[in-house]
Each structure stands twice: as structure tokens, then as C-alpha cells.
Amino acid sequence: MVKRVRGSKTGRPIMVLLDLLGRRWVLRIVWELREEPRRFRELQDAIGASPTIVNSRLAELREAKLVELDAESGYRLTALGRELLRLFLPLHLWSEKWVKAVAL
Amino acid sequence: MVKRVRGSKTGRPIMVLLDLLGRRWVLRIVWELREEPRRFRELQDAIGASPTIVNSRLAELREAKLVELDAESGYRLTALGRELLRLFLPLHLWSEKWVKAVAL
DNA sequence: GCGGACGCTACAGAAAATGTAGTAACGGAG
DNA sequence: CTCCGTTACTACATTTTCTGTAGCGTCCGC
Numbered sequence: 173m174v175k176r177v178r179g180s181k182t183g184r185p186i187m188v189l190l191d192l193l194g195r196r197w198v199l200r201i202v203w204e205l206r207e208e209p210r211r212f213r214e215l216q217d218a219i220g221a222s223p224t225i226v227n228s229r230l231a232e233l234r235e236a237k238l239v240e241l242d243a244e245s246g247y248r249l250t251a252l253g254r255e256l257l258r259l260f261l262p263l264h265l266w267s268e269k270w271v272k273a274v275a276l
Numbered sequence: 277m278v279k280r281v282r283g284s285k286t287g288r289p290i291m292v293l294l295d296l297l298g299r300r301w302v303l304r305i306v307w308e309l310r311e312e313p314r315r316f317r318e319l320q321d322a323i324g325a326s327p328t329i330v331n332s333r334l335a336e337l338r339e340a341k342l343v344e345l346d347a348e349s350g351y352r353l354t355a356l357g358r359e360l361l362r363l364f365l366p367l368h369l370w371s372e373k374w375v376k377a378v379a380l
Numbered sequence: 381g382c383g384g385a386c387g388c389t390a391c392a393g394a395a396a397a398t399g400t401a402g403t404a405a406c407g408g409a410g
Numbered sequence: 411c412t413c414c415g416t417t418a419c420t421a422c423a424t425t426t427t428c429t430g431t432a433g434c435g436t437c438c439g440c
Binding site for chain 2: 429430431
């Protein structure tokens with residue numbers, strides 16, 4: 173038993189995944205790592221969250237094998253993390269369209 | 277200024293979107309509405325969150341024009357919401373693969 | 381006019397996030 | 411060998427958010 177499933181008791185993969193991704197800052201961290209590895213502080217400054225929460229989210233993402241820490245370069249996406257990111261890339265374009273529709 | 281951009285001051289569409297989707301239960305609610313409309317209580321029971329938070333997330337999703345309330349059938353995805361969901365559908369399959377890779 | 385389903389709200393207590401400060405390990409300069 | 415900077419990370423009091431439970435007001439069928 174690897175994961176704590178917060179939002180769902182079912183343990184169905186999609187629920188576990190949605191639970192993980194639905195935590196504050198998780199999507200943002202993955203997004204921030206999309207191009208290149210980042211140092212802890214660098215990441216923290218970029219997203220503007222407290223070190224406490226950045227650290228615990230990184231721990232969760234590392235446990236989920238989506239992110240890893242390389243001593244040379246910093247935090248970076250694993251192969252699995254890059255796969256996930258690839259699924260999210262279309263969001264970038266779509267978000268532009270969405271914002272226009274919502275007219276913020 | 278319509279939206280509170282919690283996680284980012286930039287107002288860049290992708291950041292606003294990631295902020296919205298990164299709130300607790302939001303992804304789960306969108307997922308729960310993927311097939312058919314749901315009533316408030318039905319939705320609440322399905323995800324197991326408090327009515328308070330279900331209501332406020334639904335309000336946010338309605339403001340974001342991703343969800344709407346139809347008196348006849350209940351809460352459902354808008355056209356925009358269905359577009360977003362379509363981007364997320366591959367997650368379902370991917371999550372199965374991911375769980376196998378993580379649960380060593 | 382009673383009962384049930386509906387969306388939704390109030391509110392106290394619990395949990396999570398913030399903001400600030402600080403620790404411990406390492407590596408290089410003097 | 412000290413000092414300094416950089417690294418990841420932790421402690422903790424304060425603030426914000428979420429939960430759990432109860433209940434409100436409206437509509438509709440009986």
C-alpha cells in the first residue's frame with residue numbers, strides 16, 4: 173500500500189490520480205518543471221508558496237514517481253511525469269480560448 | 277476583475293486555469309459529471325465532501341462557465357466544460373499504467 | 381396543508397496552508 | 411580551520427480552508 177487516498181476510499185487509479193492532482197500547488201509544480209529542472213528555492217519563489225507546502229507536495233510527487241531530485245540539476249520530471257505533462261500540454265492553448273469565453 | 281486568482285498574480289490564462297483546477301474537489305466534480313447530469317446531493321454523496329465546499333466549488337465552476345445548473349436534469353458540463361473534459365479523458369487510461377508503475 | 385426532494389446556508393471544530401525563522405550538510409575561499 | 415554561501419528542508423504560531431451536522435425556504439404531488 174503505497175498511497176494515502178484522501179478523497180476516495182475506492183483506490184481506483186483515476187480517483188487516486190485526481191486526488192493527487194487536485195491538491196493545492198501540485199498542477200502548478202508539474203507545470204513549472206515542464207521545461208527544465210528547478211532548485212527548491214527557485215521553485216518556491218516561482219510559485220509563491222510556503223516552503224512547508226512545497227516540500228510536502230514535492231514529497232508526494234516523488235512518492236508518486238512523477239518528480240525526482242537530481243543533485244546536479246535540481247527537481248525534475250521523471251519519464252512518467254513527462255508523460256503526464258504531455259497529456260496536459262493542450263491545456264495551455266485551450267486556456268487562452270477559455271479565458272476569452274469567460275471574459276475575465 | 278471577476279476572478280480571484282489565488283495562486284498567481286500574473287493572470288495568465290494557464291495559471292488561472294491551473295489555479296482553478298488545483299482546488300480541492302474541482303477535478304473530481306468535473307469527472308463526476310462526465311457522463312450525465314447530477315443533482316446537488318447526488319454529487320455530494322458521490323464525492324463525499326461537505327455541502328459547503330461542494331456548493332462553493334460549483335459556484336466557481338459555474339462562474340468559469342464549465343458547469344451549469346439545469347432545473348430539469350441537475351448540474352452538467354457546459355460545452356466548454358465538455359471540451360475540457362475531453363482533454364482529461366486520456367488520464368483515465370494513463371492512470372492505470374501509472375498505478376502499476378508506482379505500486380512496486 | 382403535509383411530506384418529500386430540491387438547492388443551499390450556518391456554524392463550531394478540525395485540518396491544511398502561510399509566513400517567518402531557523403537547522404544541518406556541503407563546498408570553496410581565505 | 412574558520413567563514414561564507416548554497417543547498418534541501420523543518421518548526422511553529424497564525425490564518426485560511428474544509429468538514430460534519432443541522433437546518434432553511436421553495437416547489438410539487440397528494
